[in-house]
Each structure stands twice: as C-alpha cells, then as structure tokens.
Amino acid sequence: MRFSRVLFTGATVMVVVLSLLPFVWFADTSLKTEKEVTSIPPVLLPSGTLDFYRSSIEHYDLLHFIKNSLIVAGSTTFITIMLAILAGYALARLRMRYKGVVMGALLAVSMFPQISIAGPVWRILQHLGWLNSYQGLIAPYVTLTLPLGVWVLASFFRELPAELEDAARIDGCGHLQTLFRIIVPLAAPGVFTAAILVFIYAWNEFFFALLIMTRQSYQTLPVGIALFQGQYTMPWGEIAAASTIATVPLVLLVFLFQKRIVRGLSAGAIKG
Amino acid sequence: MKLSLIRRERLFASALTGPALFIVAVFAFYPILFSFYLSLHRIVLGLPSLGQPFVGFENYRELFQDRIALRSLTNTLIFVFSTISCELLFGLGIALIINRSFRARGLVRAAVLVPWAIPTVVSSQMWRFIYNDKYGLLNFLLFGAAESRYRAWLADPFFAFLGIIVADVWKASSFAALLILAGLQTIPDDLYEAARIDGASAWQQFRRITLPMVKPAILVALLFRTMDAFRVFDLVYVMTQGGPADSTNVLQFYGYKKIFAEGLMGYGSTISVLVFLITLTLAVFYIRLVGTRLFREQA
Numbered sequence: 001m002r003f004s005r006v007l008f009t010g011a012t013v014m015v016v017v018l019s020l021l022p023f024v025w026f027a028d029t030s031l032k033t034e035k036e037v038t039s040i041p042p043v044l045l046p047s048g049t050l051d052f053y054r055s056s057i058e059h060y061d062l063l064h065f066i067k068n069s070l071i072v073a074g075s076t077t078f079i080t081i082m083l084a085i086l087a088g089y090a091l092a093r094l095r096m097r098y099k100g101v102v103m104g105a106l107l108a109v110s111m112f113p114q115i116s117i118a119g120p121v122w123r124i125l126q127h128l129g130w131l132n133s134y135q136g137l138i139a140p141y142v143t144l145t146l147p148l149g150v151w152v153l154a155s156f157f158r159e160l161p162a163e164l165e166d167a168a169r170i171d172g173c174g175h176l177q178t179l180f181r182i183i184v185p186l187a188a189p190g191v192f193t194a195a196i197l198v199f200i201y202a203w204n205e206f207f208f209a210l211l212i213m214t215r216q217s218y219q220t221l222p223v224g225i226a227l228f229q230g231q232y233t234m235p236w237g238e239i240a241a242a243s244t245i246a247t248v249p250l251v252l253l254v255f256l257f258q259k260r261i262v263r264g265l266s267a268g269a270i271k272g
Numbered sequence: 273m274k275l276s277l278i279r280r281e282r283l284f285a286s287a288l289t290g291p292a293l294f295i296v297a298v299f300a301f302y303p304i305l306f307s308f309y310l311s312l313h314r315i316v317l318g319l320p321s322l323g324q325p326f327v328g329f330e331n332y333r334e335l336f337q338d339r340i341a342l343r344s345l346t347n348t349l350i351f352v353f354s355t356i357s358c359e360l361l362f363g364l365g366i367a368l369i370i371n372r373s374f375r376a377r378g379l380v381r382a383a384v385l386v387p388w389a390i391p392t393v394v395s396s397q398m399w400r401f402i403y404n405d406k407y408g409l410l411n412f413l414l415f416g417a418a419e420s421r422y423r424a425w426l427a428d429p430f431f432a433f434l435g436i437i438v439a440d441v442w443k444a445s446s447f448a449a450l451l452i453l454a455g456l457q458t459i460p461d462d463l464y465e466a467a468r469i470d471g472a473s474a475w476q477q478f479r480r481i482t483l484p485m486v487k488p489a490i491l492v493a494l495l496f497r498t499m500d501a502f503r504v505f506d507l508v509y510v511m512t513q514g515g516p517a518d519s520t521n522v523l524q525f526y527g528y529k530k531i532f533a534e535g536l537m538g539y540g541s542t543i544s545v546l547v548f549l550i551t552l553t554l555a556v557f558y559i560r561l562v563g564t565r566l567f568r569e570q571a
Contacts, residue, residue, distance in 0.1 A: 004474075012369050016383045022442065023390060025409060026398040038407045041417055087292040095278055096285035102293065109300045111499040111555055115527040116548035119310055119541050120303035122532075143299035146292050175284050204391035206506045207524075211532055222393040226510050236401055243394040250389040258382040265447070266454030 023247065030240035037237050052237035053245075060235075062242050064217065065224035069246075071134055072209075072220055073202035076141040080198045081191060083142070084149030089179050091150065092157035093165065103151075110147035114207045122211055132215045140208050145198045152197065155267040156190025157183060193264035196253055203250070221246045304548060310541035317535030327538070335542045343518050344526040345546075351437065351522060352501040358441045359497055360490060363448025368482075370449065371456045388446040396510035399439040400426065403511075426512055429519030436507045436520055444500065448493045455489020456482070488562060495558040502551050523547050 029037055030053070031046040056062040090096055091103060121140055122131070130136030160183065168178040184191060206222040213219045219227075225246060228239050254261065311331055313324045335341050370381050387395070402409045405424035415421040425431040459482065467477050505524040508514055514521035514529070523543055531540030 008369070008372070011365070012374075012380060015366055015369060016380055018442075019383050019387055019446070022395075022398055022402060023386065026394075026401065029401070040407055040412065040419060042407065042409065042412055083292045083295070086288040090285035090288035094285040094288075095281050096289070097282060102289060105293075105301075106296065108555075109296050111496075111551065112300055112304070113499075113503050113524065113544075113547045113551055114505070115503075115524040116307055116544045116551075117300055117303035118528070119531050119537055119544060120306035121299055123306075123537075124299070124303070139295070140299055143295050146296060150292065175281075200389060204393075206391070206393050206509075207503075207528075210509075211528075222391050222506075225391075225397060226393045226506075236404075239397050240401070243391075243397055247390050247394050250391075251386055254385045254389045255379075255382045258378055258385060261385060262381060262450055262453070265450050 026240050027244045027247075030237065030244045032237065034237060052241040055235075056238040056241045060224070060228060060238055060242070061216070062224070062245065065219060065221045065242070066245065068134075068213075068218060069203060069221040072137050072141065073199050075134065075138050076145060076202040077195050077199045079138065080142050080145045080149045081153075081195050084146060084153050084194060085179070085184060085191065087146075088150045088153030089157055089183060092154040093160075093183070103154075106147040106150055109143070110151075112144075114144075118208070118211060121208070125212060131212055132218050134218070136212050137209060137218075137220070140212075141202045141205060144205075145201050148201070149194045149198055152194040152264050152267050153187070153190055156187045156193070160186055189260065190264075193257075193260040193267075196257055196261060197264050200250060200253070203246075307541045307544040307548070310538055311545050313538045315537040317537055319535075324538075331539045331542045334539065335546070340518050340521060341526060341543065344514075344521045344523050347433070347520065348502065348504070348522045348524075351433075351440075351504060352498060354437055355440045355444070355501050356494060356497045358437075359445045359448045360452075360493060362441065362445040363452050363493060364486075364490070366445060366449035367452035367456055367486075371453055384446045384449060386446075387443045388450075390443065392443065392506035393510055395439060395443050396507045399435065399442075399507075400511045403435050427516055429516055432512050432516060432520050436504075436511060439507055439511070440501070440504065444497060448497055451493040451496065452486055452489050455486040455492075459485045491558065491562045495555065495562065498554055498558070499551055502547065 028044075028046055031048050031050070032043060033047055033049055033051060036043040036046055087102075091099055096102075125131050125136045125139070128136075130139070164182055164186070165178055168182050173181065204222060205220075206226065209220045209223045210226070213223060221242070225239060225242050228235055228242065312326060312328060314322070314327050314331070315324050316322055366384055370377065370384060390398075403425040405411070405422055405427070406419075408422075408425075410425065411422040423431070425435055463481050463485075464477055467481060472480070503524055504522050505528065508520055508522055508525045509528075512520040514525050524547065527540050527543035527547065530536045530543065534540075
C-alpha cells in the first residue's frame with residue numbers, strides 16, 4: 001500500500017513538472033539579459049530585468065499585436081456566443097425538424113481540415129474586400145468556433161428543468177423573452193464556459209491569421225510571434241517576452257476556471 | 273390549435289438556428305465544394321491574364337507524380353499515427369492520475385491544462401528554443417558544457433521530425449486526458465468494490481473494469497485527436513518550414529505553400545480535396561466504431 005502511494009505521488013509530480021517546466025523555462029528566459037540568454041551553463045535565476053519586454057514593445061510593436069488579438073478574439077467570442085445561444089437553445093429545448101442533421105453538420109465543421117477551405121475562404125474575403133481587416137478574420141473564426149459554442153451551450157441548456165418554458169409562458173413571456181430573461185441567466189455558468197473556450201481558440205489561432213492578415217498593422221499576436229526576426233540572430237529574449245504575454249492570460253484562465261474548462265471540453269465531446 | 277402551436281415553435285426554432293447555419297454554410301460547406309471546383313482548373317494567382325481554364329483531372333494526375341506531395345502525405349500519416357498513439361497512452365495515464373482524489377487535485381488538473389491552453393505558436397517557439405544548437409536546454413541536459421558535442425537537432429531530418437512529434441505530444445496529451453477522464457468518471461465505484469471483494473488484483477480491475485468502461489471515451493479522444501493531428505501546421509511553419517529537405521513537410525503546410533506562397537490556387541486545391549477526403553473517410557469509420565459501441569452498451 002505504501003509503495004503504491006509513493007509511486008502515485010511520484011507520477012503526479014512528474015506529470016506536473018513535465019507540463020509546466022518547458023513554459024516556465026521560456027518565461028524565465030524572458031526575464032534575462034541578452035548575455036544570460038546565451039550563456040552556457042544556462043542561468044537558472046535571471047536578473048529579473050524587463051529589458052526584453054521593453055524592447056519587444058519598442059522594436060517589435062508588441063502592443064499593436066496585442067490590440068489586434070484583443071479585438072479579433074473579443075469580437076469572435078461575442079458574436080459566436082450570441083449565435084450559439086440562439087442555436088443551442090433551439091437544438092436543446094424546442095421541437096424542431098432535422099435536429100440530428102444540424103448537430104451532425106456542426107460537429108463535422110469542427111473537424112474540417114483548415115486547408116480544405118482555406119483557398120475558397122480567401123477568395124470570398126478577397127471578393128468582399130475583407131482581406132487585411134478585422135471582420136475578414138472574425139468571420140472564419142466565428143464559423144470555426146460555432147460548433148464548439150453550440151455543443152457546449154446545448155448541453156448546459158438541456159440540464160435545466162423542463163418546466164421552465166411552461167411556467168414562463170403561463171406568466172405571458174414570449175419565446176425570446178423566455179430565452180434571455182430565464183434560460184440564459186440560469187445557464188450563465190455554461191455561457192461563461194463556452195465563452196472561455198471560444199476566446200482561447202480565437203486568441204491562439206494561427207493558420208487563418210497568417211493567410212488573411214498579410215499587413216503587419218492587422219496581424220494578431222500568434223502571427224507576430226511566429227514572424228519575429230532579428231537583424232543577425234534570432235531575438236529569443238523578445239520572442240520569449242511576447243510569448244509570455246500571450247500565454248499568461250490563458251494560464252490565469254486555466255487556474256481560475258479549471259473545473260469549468262474540464263466540464264466544457266468533455267460536454268462537447270462525450271455527452272452529445 | 274395544438275398543431276399550429278407546434279408549427280410556430282418549429283418556425284421559431286428554425287429562425288434561431290438560421291444565422292449560425294448561414295455562416296457555417298457560407299464559410300465552411302460552400303468552400304469545401306468550391307475547393308473541388310478550383311482543383312479542376314488552372315489558376316495562378318499572380319497571372320490573372322491566364323484566366324481559369326478548365327483542365328479536368330490534370331491537376332490530380334500531377335499530384336500523384338509530385339514527389340514532395342507524396343512525401344508530405346507519408347509524413348502526415350506517420351505524424352498522425354505516432355502522435356495519437358503516444359497521446360492516448362499518456363492521456364490515459366494522466367487521466368488515471370487526476371481522477372483519484374487527493375489534496376491539491378484542482379491545482380494538478382490546472383497544471384495539466386497549461387500545455388493545452390498555450391498558443392501553438394508559442395509552444396513551437398518554446399521547443400525550438402529548447403532544441404537550439406548553441407544554447408538550447410536539450411543540448412545542455414544531454415552534453416553538459418561540452419559545447420563541441422552540441423547538435424543542431426532541427427537541421428537533422430530524423431530529429432527534426434521527432435522534435436515536432438515531441439512538441440505535439442506534450443501539447444495535446446492533456447486534451448486526450450480530459451476526454452478520457454470524463455469517461456472514467458462515469459464508472460460506478462461499486463464495480464471496483466465488488467471486484468475487490470472477489471479478490472481481483474489492481475491489474476485485473478484495470479483490465480476487466482476500467483479499460484472496457486473507458487473504451488468509448490478513448491475512441492472519442494482518438495477521433496478528435498486524429499482530426500486535429502491531420503491539421504498540423506503551426507509547429508512545422510515555426511520550427512522547420514517543412515525542412516530539412518522536406519523531411520518534416522506535411523500536407524497542410526505543403527498545400528499552404530502551393531496556394532499562398534506560389535499562388536497555384538488550382539493545383540494547391542487538389543491537396544485541400546485530398547486532405548478532406550482522407551479525414552472524411554477516417555471520421556466516418558471512427559464514428560461507426562463509436563456508434564456501435566454506444567449502441568451495444570445501451571442494449
């Protein structure tokens with residue numbers, strides 16, 4: 001018994017260390033000086049200077065990338081959640097034809113390889129004059145996050161007691177009123193969960209951002225980080241600084257809302 | 273009276289799903305068909321004067337003689353197979369750990385989620401830095417300060433490929449773990465209790481109870497991870513650009529290069545169609561597998 005406990009604790013510690021260590025090392029690098037980054041043996045405790053943060057803001061326009069990412073990910077989250085509330089409600093609680101087909105079609109979209117739609121999406125956006133514009137990136141992001149949003153919200157809506165609509169109708173509530181006055185407030189944790197997942201997706205996405213935002217003034221943080229180039233050497237310190245800034249909000253979300261995220265991810269996949 | 277009520281409800285439901293379905297139709301389903309249409313034409317983005325002549329299956333004939341395309345296909349298949357086997361294995365292990373109750377379980381679960389939450393571009397740059405030939409952590413861990421023995425991992429075809437696999441497994445195992453965890457949580461405790469009373473060993477309990485009961489969850493994880501592994505792009509773009517000598521080239525990266533870097537919209541679209549058909553076939557196959565399992569359990 002005692003042996004198995006030691007084994008279990010050891011395995012747990014190892015999983016935690018392996019999960020965190022690579023990123024901790026990168027965040028550590030962002031606090032070093034130019035000299036410390038390249039030193040052998042590596043410096044474990046950095047001098048804690050913020051030089052690389054300053055430099056990535058001054059020389060690499062980091063704040064601009066952050067602003068673009070916030071606009072794109074924020075708008076995507078808002079639009080996807082609004083549309084997913086409507087669709088998820090209908091699929092979870094209303095009588096409707098072809099429900100299975102609609103759910104299946106949405107699930108299929110979540111599995112589409114991006115390359116299969118990239119060319120045509122690019123041409124549609126070009127036709128609309130939406131290349132290098134926020135709406136040009138928001139449109140495909142909404143498309144690709146809708147399945148996740150609808151599945152998660154539908155699974156939360158389904159769990160509310162069935163009598164809610166009847167009670168609301170007796171009190172004279174219309175359909176839309178019932179949805180926004182009663183169902184959405186009661187399923188607020190679900191709405192919040194879906195919003196976190198959609199935001200993380202849109203904040204992290206790289207492929208479409210790379211295709212659609214070819215002008216630097218519109219590029220998002222992942223594109224910026226991927227394309228950081230120094231004049232002679234790789235600017236590792238600046239890359240690490242920008243990466244840390246891109247990741248810390250997500251790490252905070254994960255530590256604050258771990259339960260919700262776990263539930264949301266498995267709700268989308270298993271229960272449906 | 274009652275009929276019209278139902279009809280009104282159905283109408284309202286259609287109105288609610290309408291906007292979502294419209295967007296998905298325009299930006300996902302129509303593009304799939306459009307990719308097929310494009311793949312039957314010769315379209316060069318930089319030369320609009322050529323027009324868009326219809327060439328039938330000419331592009332496809334070219335595709336099957338394109339060495340780099342075939343290389344990308346085998347690379348993608350090897351990548352998919354090796355990453356998902358590792359991810360399911362580690363995922364199962366992690367799920368078994370975080371399913372047990374102990375103090376600080378919430379913190380451990382959050383820590384496991386960190387690789388999943390990190391932007392792929394960030395984790396790509398992070399691993400690229402770890403693999404760095406002059407001051408990377410990997411070289412130091414293996415060779416200490418003996419700098420003459422340091423290797424340029426990403427310049428070696430085999431290690432570059434392995435490096436990308438490691439980076440992907442690190443990032444995606446936690447997602448597999450979460451899906452499997454959801455399956456573990458559905459196993460009732462009394463099953464284990466009954467087994468213990470009958471004198472079953474821990475291994476027997478795992479083989480006879482845990483494994484069969486989480487099988488559906490593992491299959492779902494397999495489905496999602498497979499589809500995702502076929503989309504591998506960020507790691508290749510940031511870490512190797514498909515090199516050295518196309519040893520890490522994968523379909524999505526090759527398609528991207530053909531369509532957007534070389535402007536071969538027609539030819540590149542054959543890759544789009546090929547990737548779609550492969551993943552569609554696999555998805556249908558998996559869903560059948562999951563479907564029959566779930567069905568059998570209910571029966």
